[in-house]
Amino acid sequence: MGCCHYYAPAEGGDEAFSVDVSAITFGAGVLREAGDHARARGLRRVALMSDPVLAGLEHVAVARASLEQAGLDVVLYDEVRVEPTDESFLAAARFARDGEFDGFVSVGGGSVIDTCKAANLYSSHPAEFLTYVNAPIGEGRPVPGPLKPHIACPTTSGTGSECTGIAIFDLLSMKAKTGIVSRRLRPSMALVDPDCTATLPRNVVAASGFDVLSHALESYTALAYTRRKPAARPSLRPMSQGANPWSDLGCREALRIAGEHLVRAVNDAGDSEARSQLMWAATLAGIAFGNAGVHAPHGMSYSVAGLVRDFHPDGYPANGAIVPHGMSVIVNAPSVFRFTASACPERHLEAAAWLGAETRGATQAEAAGVLSERLIELMRATDMPNGISGVGYGVPDIPALAEGAYPQRRLLDNAPLPIGRGELDKLYRDALAYW
Ligand SMILES: [Zn+2]
Numbered sequence: 205m206g207c208c209h210y211y212a213p214a215e216g217g218d219e220a221f222s223v224d225v226s227a228i229t230f231g232a233g234v235l236r237e238a239g240d241h242a243r244a245r246g247l248r249r250v251a252l253m254s255d256p257v258l259a260g261l262e263h264v265a266v267a268r269a270s271l272e273q274a275g276l277d278v279v280l281y282d283e284v285r286v287e288p289t290d291e292s293f294l295a296a297a298r299f300a301r302d303g304e305f306d307g308f309v310s311v312g313g314g315s316v317i318d319t320c321k322a323a324n325l326y327s328s329h330p331a332e333f334l335t336y337v338n339a340p341i342g343e344g345r346p347v348p349g350p351l352k353p354h355i356a357c358p359t360t361s362g363t364g365s366e367c368t369g370i371a372i373f374d375l376l377s378m379k380a381k382t383g384i385v386s387r388r389l390r391p392s393m394a395l396v397d398p399d400c401t402a403t404l405p406r407n408v409v410a411a412s413g414f415d416v417l418s419h420a421l422e423s424y425t426a427l428a429y430t431r432r433k434p435a436a437r438p439s440l441r442p443m444s445q446g447a448n449p450w451s452d453l454g455c456r457e458a459l460r461i462a463g464e465h466l467v468r469a470v471n472d473a474g475d476s477e478a479r480s481q482l483m484w485a486a487t488l489a490g491i492a493f494g495n496a497g498v499h500a501p502h503g504m505s506y507s508v509a510g511l512v513r514d515f516h517p518d519g520y521p522a523n524g525a526i527v528p529h530g531m532s533v534i535v536n537a538p539s540v541f542r543f544t545a546s547a548c549p550e551r552h553l554e555a556a557a558w559l560g561a562e563t564r565g566a567t568q569a570e571a572a573g574v575l576s577e578r579l580i581e582l583m584r585a586t587d588m589p590n591g592i593s594g595v596g597y598g599v600p601d602i603p604a605l606a607e608g609a610y611p612q613r614r615l616l617d618n619a620p621l622p623i624g625r626g627e628l629d630k631l632y633r634d635a636l637a638y639w
Contacts, residue, residue, distance in 0.1 A: 239274025314363030362412025364490020405519030415530030444497025507608025
């Protein structure tokens, strides 16, 4: 490892890191295994959760048939909202409570898997909605006990939600994106079937692919766990504990795969090897950021997505303006990594090399330029928006974007350099356009 001093003990910092392992089954066609895995976990009656579009497509039908063939009683919930809200979480939770299920199966993207986590939580441990929501917006109370089994089946190669204990939603009353974070929320099992990505539109593969890439890059360059103040009790050590040797493993391989396969997977729907590899990278990056945490590109993404006016890329359902999650993240990334490079230039150079940049002879002072230029190359090769101006923002929007990002402390404080209001302002300014 080029950068082992990154974990040198630091005064007042934590001395240990924790690893939460995900149970994963990966392979073409594994959706058909859902029934057997559910039965092996003792399930008899399950809620099968999806969104209205996916519910009419093959993947949900395959999972449902597998569950029914295994003798399970299956009730479909297809009202998951893409970009879920507190209301849509609660609606799913009511369904879960009324249905008296002994477990859950989710088939879909991050919105579906996150909604299923919330439905499982609030039906297993009923409470006022804000009880478990991250402070300072919610009370951030710990989840009091285990949830019911949840088998998560991702249909896009992006969020990694199947490997994390995080559920993200929009709190409508505050127009803020926030989340619920707990080890208890992590699905009991992930069934990752790369066949699901074969029919995804180009822009969906690109946006979710950059989400994968950024999960890995942010986890790899996050503040070292040795520099984060220890939790009040060891059992309260956060999942966003900072970069650590375990998550480094997943990051490295995810970045290498993204460097080699992302552009191919986007530009050639028939390249099943590239799409399958990207799905594996998504899983690896999910394991990594589920144990390290992401930082500023994600922290800044929520206001980029939330304040959208009229941007609407091809490939997404035609109901209203949307900046897809991966796009809202990657438009910030070159600006952020230019800024953070000075905190750990070796790590930024290593990451650039895995992503395919020429780094031989590059000095530490050049790390910021080398990594951000490589990101820009990849964005251009896949027709990503040109910075935040590419999704409709201009200089007058910067104060509102920065104001929206500032409360995302769980994410911003995981960056390797301090990020306050002034830094956010500058980071958005530098993210306006890259070419
Ligand atoms: Zn993400």
